[in-house]
Amino acid sequence: MARLLEVKGVTKTFGRLVAINNLSFYVEEGEALGLMGPNGSGKTTLFNTLIGDYLQDSGEIFFREKEISKYSTHERVKMGIARTYQIPRPFYEMTVAENIHVSTVPDKAIASLRRRGHTELEEKLAEDVGLKDHISHYPYELTMGDLRRLELAKALALNPKITLLDEIFAGLTVAEIGEISDLIGKKRDEGLDFIVVSHDLQALAPLVSRVVVINFGKLIDEGSYEEVVNNEEVKQVYFGY
């Protein structure tokens, strides 16, 4: 199967702190990859590097066999990489519909000067992620679960080839975790490829076909969920026994 995204020997440092250390892994077309690691292991830094918020010190990142390091964040997003944030980042003065609408704004000067009302796409996306009843609400009126849904809707509006889901279950109730997990599972079945970071392994396990585990920015294991959770090193760094 063709490789959708490939990271080759990427290193990212902040001063003397090595956040990502010569890391290599890949995601194939049609694959859902889990990314595990203890707090501070470099998962979010890796996402920031993949999306272009950070430029790696060395190594290469390929998307559909094209080296993308020289491309800025918005160019990478247009290529087909989207992300959600660990701490949801909605536009707080905009309604849910308007938040989704920003994802659909054309990145062209003249086209963007035309006024558009809310489109059916926004309605459909809001309905898809379960925000239909909140479409006119502001982010500060939403629960954490709904904010996660909004993050997802904004990412899906970009029609991405791959989505980076950062701690998508963090701060959610058990019921919300189940709902968001079902939603992601449904999107995966519809053809969405993603890399998902989560500390909630029960939620992560059924979603992913393969897992990559990192610690101190280094790859320590990769394989099926069952394989990696039985790896002694993973047990030690992640479960503490």
Add this chain to the structure above:
Amino acid sequence: MIKQRTLSRPMIGWLIFLGVMLVVGAVIPARWGRLCIMANYSAIFAISWDILCGATGYVSFGHPFIIGVAGYTTAILAKQIGMPLYATMPIGIAAGMGAGMLFFLPGLRLRGNYFCIVTLAAMIIIHQLVVAVRSDLTGGSRGLTAVPALFIGMTPNYYLSFILLFCIALGMWYVLRSDAGMTFNAIRMDEDTVSGLGLSTFRFKLIAFTLSALVGAVGGVFFTHYIASIAPGSIFGMTFMLSMILATLVGGLNTIIGPIIGAYFITFLLGILRPYIMGPPRFVAYALICFGLYIAKSRGIYGIVQDAVNWYRQKKG
């Protein structure tokens, strides 16, 4: 089904504004008419500031730079070289926008306070240059007087300034309601997230800046030919810069209508206070009233009106 926002109610508001101001121009006494003209130009400058700073959050202290370059260019070409106004005015607008682009565009890659500093520096530099370089052309520190005027008399100048203001305000109001306007606001709220949604933030900041510079330069050119003079102390001074910021803040930031309300409020406040409080105390009273208003309601007079309308609607059920 999402309810489509209709244009009808705001458009009715704009038409009422147009009608009232056209009637006012025919009946207003000359003294108050001149205040209206000053308020109209102040509103144009405040809108110019609002479209960049209010919408995208990139605060500029250098708008007088754009306005001044546009004003000086048309004044020099018309008075010193003797070119006709129909030629000098477009050149002045182009010069103001071009100079703004040259100095401020690199600054748009900077964030927060750094952009403010770049714009402030540009204004201080041009102030010194106008005084020191080719004072035979610029008039040095005294500036240029007897610049050819477009119209003589209150009434034509009132209508000219108002029609300019109306067209600019309506155009910019439309822009703020477009996808681009929505993106300007998104940039103000979280620029990195906007990039993460596949939009070039530099492109949208460039659109906002271009529109802002265009409005400022148009205002600068027409204002120079209205007052028929231009001097570095007044155009590049802190008072002029702060008055356009104050009009925006007092009226209501990021609303386009707010700067019009704010410009009229502060212009008429100074005019009304004039017979009662002389000299500097008048400006102290003016500052206290404006800042008191801003502290009481940070969304400005526009916010007060909005709250009153909402309260009335709720009461009415």
